[in-house]
Amino acid sequence: MTNLDRCYNIFDLREAAQRRLPKGIFEYVDKGTEDGISLEENRAAFQRIKLRTRFLNDWSKRDLGTEIFGKRINLPFGIAPTGSAGLMWYRGEVELARAAAAAGIPFTLAMGALTSMEEVTRAVPDVRKWFQLYPWADEEGSYEMVTRARDLGWEALVVTIDAAPGRGREHNERNGYSFPFRPNVTAAVDMTMHPGWMWRVMRKYLMNEGMPTNANFPERYRHTVLDGKTRTRPKPFQAMTWEHIRKFRDFWPRKLIVKSILSGDQARAAVDAGADGVVVSNHGGRAFDSAIATIDILPEIVEAVGDRCTVILDSGIRRGSDIVKALALGAKMVLVGRATLYGTACGGQAGAARAIKILSDEMERTFGYVGARQISEIGPHIFAHRDPVMSVVPVKSREYA
Numbered sequence: 001m002t003n004l005d006r007c008y009n010i011f012d013l014r015e016a017a018q019r020r021l022p023k024g025i026f027e028y029v030d031k032g033t034e035d036g037i038s039l040e041e042n043r044a045a046f047q048r049i050k051l052r053t054r055f056l057n058d059w060s061k062r063d064l065g066t067e068i069f070g071k072r073i074n075l076p077f078g079i080a081p082t083g084s085a086g087l088m089w090y091r092g093e094v095e096l097a098r099a100a101a102a103a104g105i106p107f108t109l110a111m112g113a114l115t116s117m118e119e120v121t122r123a124v125p126d127v128r129k130w131f132q133l134y135p136w137a138d139e140e141g142s143y144e145m146v147t148r149a150r151d152l153g154w155e156a157l158v159v160t161i162d163a164a165p166g167r168g169r170e171h172n173e174r175n176g177y178s179f180p181f182r183p184n185v186t187a188a189v190d191m192t193m194h195p196g197w198m199w200r201v202m203r204k205y206l207m208n209e210g211m212p213t214n215a216n217f218p219e220r221y222r223h224t225v226l227d228g229k230t231r232t233r234p235k236p237f238q239a240m241t242w243e244h245i246r247k248f249r250d251f252w253p254r255k256l257i258v259k260s261i262l263s264g265d266q267a268r269a270a271v272d273a274g275a276d277g278v279v280v281s282n283h284g285g286r287a288f289d290s291a292i293a294t295i296d297i298l299p300e301i302v303e304a305v306g307d308r309c310t311v312i313l314d315s316g317i318r319r320g321s322d323i324v325k326a327l328a329l330g331a332k333m334v335l336v337g338r339a340t341l342y343g344t345a346c347g348g349q350a351g352a353a354r355a356i357k358i359l360s361d362e363m364e365r366t367f368g369y370v371g372a373r374q375i376s377e378i379g380p381h382i383f384a385h386r387d388p389v390m391s392v393v394p395v396k397s398r399e400y401a
């Protein structure tokens, strides 16, 4: 068991997770795509930003909470959808959702999760639940899942729009990693060399529900292994357009969020199609290696739609100060992906809670240094430089929408 008290920051949790997980699984979580440039840039962009200090304004009473979609959250962040939490820990999604509930923040379940939305609803009734969808070419299959989330009363549908081109994750090929598992020697050796993980995670699945699978998928896609012929992954929806977002809008009765927005034009198109929120995201550097860091494009997006929808940012959050910087540039909240996954790998709910606490303590300290007692006191005045982020090429028209 990892001594969580000795994990002082997210990077300590990351190192502990690396020791506990098979290499293929760890690298799937940790790495980016191709050369890892976008992954590094996400960190570099936050690190470039410097803040002004401001003391002696009575910091004794403070509140890190805010309102999202008309309801309070205790901290200005939530859990991003990640398909693999259930490989970090047995029923890792439930552990993560419980940590989110205890912290009073929203939890997003990835459609690729190993735990079903029905099970999360049952096990964690009191968390704010968002369901993430990658639309499939088989639209009927997508709607089967969306219908279930709708009927369970989930608060938001998060449609991620960046999947169609596929991912250049060479490390997965090298490590023989895929989910559902594809039988191969490299992955088998990797897993057997991590008996602790096999015992803590895999054994429990095999004893209780059998080989883990994409528990939210319609039955016909719920494979336990891939054979590359009859048992393959469902195809992403390459023919998708904004019309299909409008269709989701018409179908989904509650909040609709479009994830993977990286320009003002695309943000406007999302809001015009009926989105209540957008997630400014480059998928944590896991999708397109030439993608801009989200914090650098955030001002353009806030200017385009900040008064018409809830702007959320993710990608690269590892320190509480990163969250404060995003809020100062106009994000209403952020999502964290890897930070809480590392935590989950180290201690299930307790590990995820440790990650949340680390970020929240760091954030609170940053509030103290910049002289803010509440989120409404965070704004561009906290930046040290006139252009805190790299300026972007101005776009005049909506031609890219």
Ligand SMILES: Cc1cc2nc3c(=O)[nH]c(=O)nc-3n(C[C@H](O)[C@H](O)[C@H](O)COP(=O)(O)O)c2cc1C
Binding pocket: 028, 029, 030, 080, 081, 082, 083, 084, 110, 111, 112, 132, 160, 259, 281, 282, 283, 284, 285, 286, 314, 315, 316, 317, 335, 336, 337, 338, 339, 341
């Ligand atoms: C292991 C892993 C799996 C992910 N799976 C999904 C997914 O199924 N759907 C999705 O929209 N985003 C997915 N993401 C992206 C996250 O939602 C989020 O955009 C990203 O992790 C944010 O960057 P960060 O990890 O630096 O916080 C995944 C991220 C990771 C690390």
